[in-house]
Amino acid sequence: MKDLLHPISLAVAVLGFLCLLRDVPTRRRDPATTALAAVFLLSGLSFLFSITPMWNHLDRVLGTVNLSVPLAQGCVIALIACQQVVLTYWGAPPDIARRRARAWLGAGLSVIAGLLVLFALLTPSAPRPIDFTLYYAHDNMYAAYLTLYVTAYTIGELFLARACWRLARHSTRTSVLVGLRVVALGATITLGYSAVRMGNVIAGAFGTSLAEWENFAWTCGDVGAMLTLIGWLVPTITDQAQIIQYRIKQHRSYHRLRALWLAFHSEAPEIALPIDRVDPAQRRRFRGIAFKLYRRAVEIRDGRFVIRQYLDAGVRERSEAHHSAKGFHGDELNAAVTADQILAGIAARAAGNRPDPDQLTDFADADADADRQTSQPMDDIDALLAVARHFPREPARTPHPERASA
Known part of the structure; x- marks a missing residue:
């Protein structure tokens, strides 16, 4: 399921990043645009690192087994922080937004540092691109790693859904309103992934397994992430379409x-x-x-x-x-x-x-x-x-x- 859904999500992330890439140089003083471009880039990297062929390739090149795990999940934590930066600058005065943005980025870096330390304490024996979580579910160190990751992930998605619904109520642009509501829906769906992963930790403590829930977890994670990316993409594509329409009007006017x-x-x-x-x-x-x-x-x-x-x-x-x-x-x-x-x-x-x-x-x-x-x-x-x-x-x-x- 992971290798089926990840390439689709990767394509959506690449599309969004390319759409925003042309606007970043002209909006260098707009932190929200830069942070949103980072969301698409980091999301694409997280999916890329998790695809089985890339997972195996990184193991061979870097010489560390299963390094794709902290790389992919570090990107996820970073993009969650960047999403909060976007919403902060959209919904708060610049001075307040800067302080909150620094707090979110600092929190994200702290979580990533903790994940790297805990991963270094694991004793990986063989590449596990398909069933890594199930394989290590009974390892106490991995339980701590997964608990930290899922907790940060869940808090970020809950904050994201809540902030998007709140901003959508005050938005005057239809594309932004629709986009924010789609983002909120996607963030809510990803909570299914969080629930299964937290269940893995609890099941491991009792010596059981949630193997039958793996497909559900990946489906919630990928579908939710895809909807989130699409929601961020709606205002961007709408703006690009208006620009193209304006250019077409200019060409027609010139000839007429x-x-x-x-x-x-x-x-x-x-x-x-x-x-x-x-x-x-x-x-x-x-x-x-x-x-x-x-x-x-x-x-x-x-x-x-x-x-x-x-x-x-x-x-x-x-x-x-x-x-x-x-x-x-x-x-x-x-x-x-x-x-x-x-x-x-x-x-x-x-x-x-x-x-x-x-x-x-x-x-x-x-x-x-x-x-x-x-x-x-x-x-x-x-x-x-x-x-x-x-x-x-x-x-x-x-x-x-x-x-x-x-």
Whole structure:
């Protein structure tokens, strides 16, 4: 059962660690993120050390029989402490969180030190990757070792379940609420493993065995640990999915603004922002979609400024009447009118026809985002996209008279 469930749990731990790995460098000052990444890493190591092939390999390489036991269980105690660090920083002010985090880490290190000392006092005779606990259950030194480990493990899981339920009640994010409740459920299930292991100690004292409960113990331990990892992973995957969705939106916005940008660039190519003089070491960040989209929006805004003096009030009035008759209103009406004004302004500039001063109008009067709130980065882009929706996909290039004669 152990060798069947451990690889699955190991895969979940590796997935979680890889998902968090990209965030750790950018959140170096966030102890909770670092501690959560450590939870996945330590969990993965604990499963890896306990798999039979790795167990046997470590015995051969390190020359110490059954050393996987304190290595795996030391990782478990460390990850329990790290889980408490995560919850401490999520639920307490920084000053209090730092003190509590140091206390949890100190307690974890103390337990690990005790486990190493007790393991060193054992007299292992042969590798026991499958039935180590049953084999040593009657050894008084191992009984002390197992009692220390199970006690620390049980206390950690009880604290974890209680803290997760408490924080979940105060969470405003659905992904965090769901994740914390799954963690609490997983921690509760692992108590079945604790009960069997404590039963091993008691049964050993009476000269009996709980061999028939081994599969139940490993099932509770692995399923509970897997649910705990999945619970920690829910907010992480949700955040990653939102980031991916945001990137996709940026790519789509960049391409959907092409027709609008091309209309301005065809008439006034000088709006293009030069980057050929940028330090080559910095050019990499200019290749990202975020900068490309921002650059395209700025160039479109510059293009609007170029044609401002060619805007005709009559165009606006006719366009408003036309689109109002089609049922447009509000922002959609402004966007459609703005698109018509842009096309007319570009054509007027290309032909050199500047309206009479009495017919000049302010571009903002029909701009799609004139009355919009732009508190979010994509709000300004959304306003331009509203205009682009009323634009021809590939506007015809109208050569400027001066450039044509040249």
